[in-house]
Amino acid sequence: MRFENQFSNELLPVSMLFPFYILSISLPLYACHLCSDVSSDGLKCEFNSTCRYGRAVNVMCRSVSNASDSIHLCKTICRYCHQLTEKSDFSCKPPSSECAQPGVARSYYVAQCHASPTVVCMGHREFLRMLPCVQESGKSYGTTVMLSLFLGGLGADRFYLGMWREGLGKLFTFGGLGVWSVVDFILVVVGYICPPDDITYWRNAPPM
Secondary structure (H helix, E strand, O other): OEEEOOOOOOEEEHHHHOHHHHHOOOOOOOOOHHHOOOOHHHEEEEOOOOOOOOOEEEEEEEEOOOOOOOOEEEEEEOOEHHHOOOHHHEEEOOOOOOOOOOOOOOOEEEEEEEEOOOOOOEOOOEEEEEEEOOOOOOOOHHHHHHHHHHHHHHOHHHHHOOOHHHHHHHHHOHHHHOHHHHHHHHHHHHOOOOOOOOHHHHOOOOOO
8 A cells, every 4th residue: 555745756655654553563472473384483583672571572573594584573572582481382301311319309400491483582492491300109199098098007108108117117006006097197188298209199189
């Protein structure tokens, strides 16, 4: 669309007459529908370094593989890629080997992470992050509760969780004459007694 200049016979593009209207096109957050054929990994975007963290901003992006490609407008959030918090916004590689350290209550490993193709962010799209080691003991919350309820006096719940010292103590004292069994059952139900760093243990647990 073009408009005729009142002072000359030249035709002016509509983008010169309404520049703010063109730049304020409302786009869904993250979606970048104007460049839907190219993922964010294939775009080079120009951010204003003075933008405020967490605020919605409009950025101009170009295709990395085709520098002469037209400019794409994307609406995103002012933040660096390593500041992503939502799990759906990035993915990390699992540890190459067992990362849990014996004797350490909670172990961590350095994970190599990458921003999701649908996310536009500042800085390098690959970054490092400290993540907790996830161990799978093969134990079940429901099984532990049942053992503590019916066989807690014999220490079956403690033996099941690998706590054999406490299990022997309960076995030879008949569950501390019942007192130890009652206390252990309460601690098992509330989750105080459980395998360390085992997320799979809570899959069948009721919401607390």
